[in-house]
Amino acid sequence: MPDRWPNNSKINSRGGRPGTVTWDGGDVRTTVTAPGAAVEPHDTGAVLSWTVELAPRSSWTADVEVTVAFTGGPPANAFGPADGAGWDAVSVTGRSDLARLTERSVDDLAALALSDPLDPSDTFLAAGSPWFFTLFGRDSLWAARFTLPLGTGLARGTLRTLARRQGRVHDPATAEAPGKILHEVRVPSAGTSLPPVYFGTVDATALWVCLLHDAWRWGLPPAEVAELLDPLEAALRWLTIDADPDGDGFLEYVDTSGHGLANQGWKDSGDSIQFPDGTIAEPPIALSEAQAYAHEAALAGAALLDAFGRPGSGRLREWAAALRERFAAAFWVSDAKGRFPAIALDGAKRPVDTVTSNLGHLLGTGLLGPDEAAVVADRLGRPDLDAGYGLRTMSADAAGFNPLGYHAGSIWPHDTAIAVRGLAADGFPGVAASLAGGLLRVAPDFAYRLPELFAGTDARAGEPVLAYPAACRPQAWSAATVVALLQAALGLTADAPAGTLRVAPDPAFAGWFPLRVEGLRVVGHPLAVTVDAAGRADVRTSAPLTVETGA
CATH class of the missing domain: 1.50.10.10 (Glycosyltransferase)
Structure with a gap:
């Protein structure tokens, strides 16, 4: 099972528990753990291999775990x-x-x-x-x-x-x-x-x-x-x-x-x-x-x-x-x-x-x-x-x-x-x-x-x-x-600077009505809008705004 690491990586650990390889690449250290695998690292990659004996109609699964950590703490742009x-x-x-x-x-x-x-x-x-x-x-x-x-x-x-x-x-x-x-x-x-x-x-x-x-x-x-x-x-x-x-x-x-x-x-x-x-x-x-x-x-x-x-x-x-x-x-x-x-x-x-x-x-x-x-x-x-x-x-x-x-x-x-x-x-x-x-x-x-x-x-x-x-x-x-x-x-x-909120459902969207939407916010206040089957809007909010409805 060959796998290749990035060209700028450097294998820096061949020890650890069996089936484990660690390498540095830039600001991060990556560790691959493959239980039961033999690991053959080299300068730009590693080969993981398993010796497997399978009976007819049987199956075998390999688990490979990859972990990545910053070597010197996360940089400023590591969100x-x-x-x-x-x-x-x-x-x-x-x-x-x-x-x-x-x-x-x-x-x-x-x-x-x-x-x-x-x-x-x-x-x-x-x-x-x-x-x-x-x-x-x-x-x-x-x-x-x-x-x-x-x-x-x-x-x-x-x-x-x-x-x-x-x-x-x-x-x-x-x-x-x-x-x-x-x-x-x-x-x-x-x-x-x-x-x-x-x-x-x-x-x-x-x-x-x-x-x-x-x-x-x-x-x-x-x-x-x-x-x-x-x-x-x-x-x-x-x-x-x-x-x-x-x-x-x-x-x-x-x-x-x-x-x-x-x-x-x-x-x-x-x-x-x-x-x-x-x-x-x-x-x-x-x-x-x-x-x-x-x-x-x-x-x-x-x-x-x-x-x-x-x-x-x-x-x-x-x-x-x-x-x-x-x-x-x-x-x-x-x-x-x-x-x-x-x-x-x-x-x-x-x-x-x-x-x-x-x-x-x-x-x-x-x-x-x-x-x-x-x-x-x-x-x-x-x-x-x-x-x-x-x-x-x-x-x-x-x-x-x-x-x-x-x-x-x-x-x-x-x-x-x-x-x-x-x-x-x-x-x-x-x-x-x-x-x-x-x-x-x-x-x-x-x-x-x-x-x-x-x-x-x-x-x-x-x-x-x-x-x-x-x-x-x-x-x-x-x-x-x-x-x-x-x-x-x-x-x-x-x-909000003008103190208005407008809700004007259009008949072109009639197939979307009736419709109620809750969880909206305006000026930091809750806002809920209900539109009936005829396209008439009902607006509920505690925001200090004048609400305008209709066309």
Whole structure:
């Protein structure tokens, strides 16, 4: 039974009890125990072998135990388990599939909760198990944003944990820059080719700003917001200056180190940004959704600066308005079905004119005008993107479409949820309800634990739901998806600074009603919402807010 250890490992113990081998690799010591095995260690590995005599029709089992411990105590970025996510018990009464999906998802989110060793009171969500059980900027931010109706504590912990590790210097090797929010954190011996703290993400910084703004609106205490204003201003400086290295007015990325990620948006695989004929776009890449997040973040940052008496809001609003105009001029393209925004501009500033799910990320950000948003909503609702099981990452009409392609045709629940949020916010509940219903349709196939991604097969053609073999399950932003879907169905929005809470269930979600959701929170107070079969809402909360219901 051969097994090989990492090349940088060093066997440092050939003794101990029989069947045991220990080796050091970076900051950790790993011990493998295989009772009854003979161990033959060497410089880069070891061979475990057993002498076995088996009678006919008999079986034999080998038990191998692997333990890992830090040699000098855990480093600063070795995150530990948290005692849950800090929410009340959440329950849904109504459709059984929605209730079961909510119960499993909330339990999984609690299991993914980690704490920051630099301040154990700060909790965030690991991106997913088993491959990404650590802090990821983009993933942890979206998961916290989706779950704001459950309380602001997770958002607070996520914001603070990332702010402690915010970029301070320019370092091409790690893609760090002052004010930038990181992509991911690993302990040095985790076996990844990326640096232990890696900043190769074009969108996490804007999403950090948006989460701070949304948490403020859901009732994050003003004193806790004020503590994050300096990181906010640093993030806004990166967005409006350093994120545009060639000065063309768009956020863009390129891996100058040669060992980082070729693509640095949420679709970070090497073939994710491709033209309709399958040609891979050359960097630097300016992603459409990165511009949308930045536009939203600039306006959100301006609102926070005004509210807390800091200067600079006017300049941010001017910057956002100029970005909106530039986007309209550079990104809109056409195909046989009409106009739509390209997924990106390539290094030659050519629009990468493939229809993709990135369209959904533009909605709700203010980047599009009403007529433009209507065009995008129409494209999202067509069968080449809406598979009936959720939103495909790439149109089935594209040459590179593959139902099991990681970012080239598969379905990611969080991606669908982002589109649902934006569609609901911009007034397109019919398309939102169709996409949300697709995710509910597949939930039983995955025992109500939505995976990181699954195949973009065609429900209308009767094609089955297919798993993606290497998907994380559970995964934070997939598990958090159900809260975003419930928020869209309830028409639930909060503006604590203005003293209002709005609940406006839309008839497009009539199939979800009657519905009761308990365990929500706003401004730190319990919130329960009941919607009857006719779509009328009853809201119960002790929060000091004016409750508005109806259309």
